[in-house]
C-alpha cells in the first residue's frame with residue numbers, strides 16, 4: 001500500500017482561484033483591494049523566504065501587499081510603532097507579525113497590541129480566547145489549513161482519533177480546539193517532548209499531525225496502517241528542508257501530507273482567506 005497524497009500545493013492553488021473571485025468582487029464594490037501587511041524583524045533567511053512567498057500569493061489573488069521590515073536590533077517601541085501604524089492604516093485589512101521575533105523582544109506584548117479585527121494569523125490573545133469559547137474569529141492558519149485539507153480529501157473526521165505531536169502556539173496547541181468542535185467531532189490527544197510512550201499514542205491514531213520539528217521522528221513502524229499522516233515539521237539541514245515524518249511512512253499510511261507540498265501551502269492559503277473574510281466583514285459594515 002502506498003499513501004494517497006494530500007496535495008496541499010494543488011489544493012492551495014484551487015483555494016487561491018476561489019479567493020481571487022471574491023477579491024475581484026470586493027475590489028469592484030469598495031474601490032480598493034484588500035491589503036495584507038507583514039511585519040518582519042531581523043534577517044532570518046527562513047522568515048524572509050516565507051514572507052516573500054506570502055506576498056507572491058497576494059499578487060496572484062489581487063490582494064495588495066504592505067511590507068514592513070525592521071532590523072534585528074529593533075526596539076520593542078519601534079516594533080509597536082509599526083503595529084500602531086498598521087492598526088490605523090485603512091489600506092491594511094489584515095496583517096501578520098512573522099514569528100519568531102528576535103529574543104530581546106516581547107512577542108506576546110506585540111501580538112496583544114494588534115487590532116484583533118486585523119489579526120490575519122488568528123494569534124491575537126482575544127482571537128485565541130474566542131476560539132476556546134467557540135465564538136466566530138479569524139482562525140490560526142496552519143490548523144485551519146489542516147482541517148480544510150482533510151475535508152477536501154474526505155478524510156473522515158467524526159469520531160476519528162487524532163494524535164497531535166507538538167504543543168507550539170501556532171499549531172499543536174490550537175488545532176485540538178478546531179478538531180474537537182461539534183462540526184469536526186474528532187477526539188484529540190496532544191503529545192509533546194514530555195509524553196511517555198509516544199509510539200503507543202501514534203499507533204492508536206486514525207490521523208497523525210506532526211509539528212514537533214524533529215526530523216524523521218515518525219517512522220512507519222509507529223503508524224496504524226491506513227492512517228492519515230500530516231507533516232508540519234520543517235528543519236533546515238545541509239541537505240535542505242526535512243520534515244518530521246520518515247519517508248518510508250508513505251508505505252503504511254493511507255493518506256500523506258508531505259513536507260514540502262502539504263500543510264505549508266495550505267497555511268499560506270488560509271492567511272489569504274482570513275484577509276478576504278476580514279475585508280468582507282468590513283464591506284458589510286461600512
Ligand SMILES: Nc1nc(=O)c2c([nH]1)NC[C@@H]1CN(c3ccc(C(=O)N[C@@H](CCC(=O)O)C(=O)O)cc3)C=[N+]21
Pocket residue numbers: 049050053096097098099100121141142170234241259260261262263264265267268
Ligand atoms: N506569524 C507567523 N505566522 C505564520 O504562519 C508563520 C510564522 N509566523 N512563522 C514561521 C511559520 C512557518 N510558516 C510556513 C508557512 C508556509 C510554508 C510553506 O509554504 N512551505 C513549503 C516549502 C517552503 C520552502 O521550500 O521553503 C511547503 O511546505 O511546501 C512553510 C512555513 C508559517 N509560519
